[in-house]
Amino acid sequence: MQTSIQGTSNHTAIQLKGAHGTLDIYNIYNDCLHDATMEALDAHLKVCHSPPRAALDSHLLWCGNFNRHHPLWDKSRNCHLFTATALHAANKLLEMIADHNMIMALPKDVPTLKVKSTKN
Numbered sequence: 530m531q532t533s534i535q536g537t538s539n540h541t542a543i544q545l546k547g548a549h550g551t552l553d554i555y556n557i558y559n560d561c562l563h564d565a566t567m568e569a570l571d572a573h574l575k576v577c578h579s580p581p582r583a584a585l586d587s588h589l590l591w592c593g594n595f596n597r598h599h600p601l602w603d604k605s606r607n608c609h610l611f612t613a614t615a616l617h618a619a620n621k622l623l624e625m626i627a628d629h630n631m632i633m634a635l636p637k638d639v640p641t642l643k644v645k646s647t648k649n
Contacts, residue, residue: 532544532553532555532577534569534570534573535569535572535573536565536568536569536572536573537565537566537569537570539557539558539566540555540556540557540558540566540569540570541555541556542554542555542556549586550586550587550588551586551587551588552588552589552590553577553578553587553588553589553590554592555570555589555590555591555592555593556592557570557591557592557593557594557595558593558594559593559594559595559596559597559622561596564618564621567595567621567622567625570591571625571628574589574629578629589629589631591631595622597615597618597619598611598615598616598619599615599616599619599622599623601623601633601637602635602637603637604638604640605638607649
């Protein structure tokens with residue numbers, strides 16, 4: 530079943546139901562310049578996945594492009610990306626991760642994009 534998130538067109542979401550419960554999968558594109566997409570997702574999750582509506586057999590998976598840099602997931606050699614502004618923006622994402630009890634499945638330093646010209 531497709532899930533609708535009001536306030537943005539930068540999400541695609543589906544819900545899968547089976548013998549072990551439900552899994553909501555969110556494909557997210559977060560703009561580099563603002564957090565409107567993340568704010569819409571946060572509002573949606575607070576309504577749809579907060580107690581008492583969230584059951585023990587209800588699970589979430591977030592994937593996509595969050596456009597945020599932080600030492601918890603970026604390679605250490607990319608420290609030039611960890612500006613005060615970038616870390617502040619990433620902090621909003623970290624707060625959402627904590628609020629919704631998420632864990633990072635992709636280990637730190639696993640590349641998700643390789644720039645052809647620099648091989649970075």
